[in-house]
Amino acid sequence: MKYYDAHIHFFYQCSLNELKGKFGFLEKIGFASINILVISEFPEEINTYLKMIPGAYHPYVTRKALENQKDPFPVIQLFHQPETIPFLDARFIENNIEEKIKMSRQKGYQGVKLLFVPEEDSTLRIDGMEKTFGRPCKQSEKITSLIIEHASTQDMPILIHVDLRKYGDFVGEILGSYPKTNFNIPHFGFSRKAISSLLDRHSNCYTDTASLESFMEKDPVSYKSFIQQYQDRILFGSDAVIGQPERVQSTLDFISRFIENREIFHKLVNKNYKNYISKSFSKTSPLP
Numbered sequence: 001m002k003y004y005d006a007h008i009h010f011f012y013q014c015s016l017n018e019l020k021g022k023f024g025f026l027e028k029i030g031f032a033s034i035n036i037l038v039i040s041e042f043p044e045e046i047n048t049y050l051k052m053i054p055g056a057y058h059p060y061v062t063r064k065a066l067e068n069q070k071d072p073f074p075v076i077q078l079f080h081q082p083e084t085i086p087f088l089d090a091r092f093i094e095n096n097i098e099e100k101i102k103m104s105r106q107k108g109y110q111g112v113k114l115l116f117v118p119e120e121d122s123t124l125r126i127d128g129m130e131k132t133f134g135r136p137c138k139q140s141e142k143i144t145s146l147i148i149e150h151a152s153t154q155d156m157p158i159l160i161h162v163d164l165r166k167y168g169d170f171v172g173e174i175l176g177s178y179p180k181t182n183f184n185i186p187h188f189g190f191s192r193k194a195i196s197s198l199l200d201r202h203s204n205c206y207t208d209t210a211s212l213e214s215f216m217e218k219d220p221v222s223y224k225s226f227i228q229q230y231q232d233r234i235l236f237g238s239d240a241v242i243g244q245p246e247r248v249q250s251t252l253d254f255i256s257r258f259i260e261n262r263e264i265f266h267k268l269v270n271k272n273y274k275n276y277i278s279k280s281f282s283k284t285s286p287l288p
């Protein structure tokens, strides 16, 4: 079986040769394609940068790891397997939005990633947009809407990290406004109840399993029933960094053990991904 990972952050600081080994590792364990999330525009000041990164990921943030994301194309073109689908991580983009999204598409980005955290999230240890950019929640909604509007025009699917317990209404409106654009709201939107209502109402809404292993372990029965119910809309996402492909493997192993039904497992790691990503692909090349 071939596997697809919808959620890998493009942080690495090893040599190109070592990175080649990491891609080789993913190919060997069966990955046909991975989405990499690339923060190509970011503030110079590293402390400002850290304000928009969950505390758990701060150890990956080094000057070299940031520089490696500015232009990922010469690097990813060196490796053919697994196929790499770059998502522009637009969390720091505030201005010239139309032009930047258009240019990113021309460069080869095929999707957009957003971290919609307008206020501080103390659980994930993210300072949020208010503290980082000094802008109120409404302004962050406006900027996020604009990025989504232009990504949608460019046929780019959108991966948007958002806590639906707080911002579910805003996201519901967006999903309704862009029915032809597919959205992945990772981590089950931090609320199975809230994401269920979006999944029920919007066929362009997907979610992924990123960083949910410990929650699934604590409450397997209700997570299994959620997965059973929404088996056509859940994607496999490891939330790993590309520099640590072992985490992709351990997450895949976990999901494989957790979901006993092989047909549902196949949907999560393979079939659903193809439906989710198909929009930007229909105009370029078919998936492997």
Ligand SMILES: [Zn+2]
Binding pocket: 007, 009, 210, 239
């Ligand atoms: Zn993530």
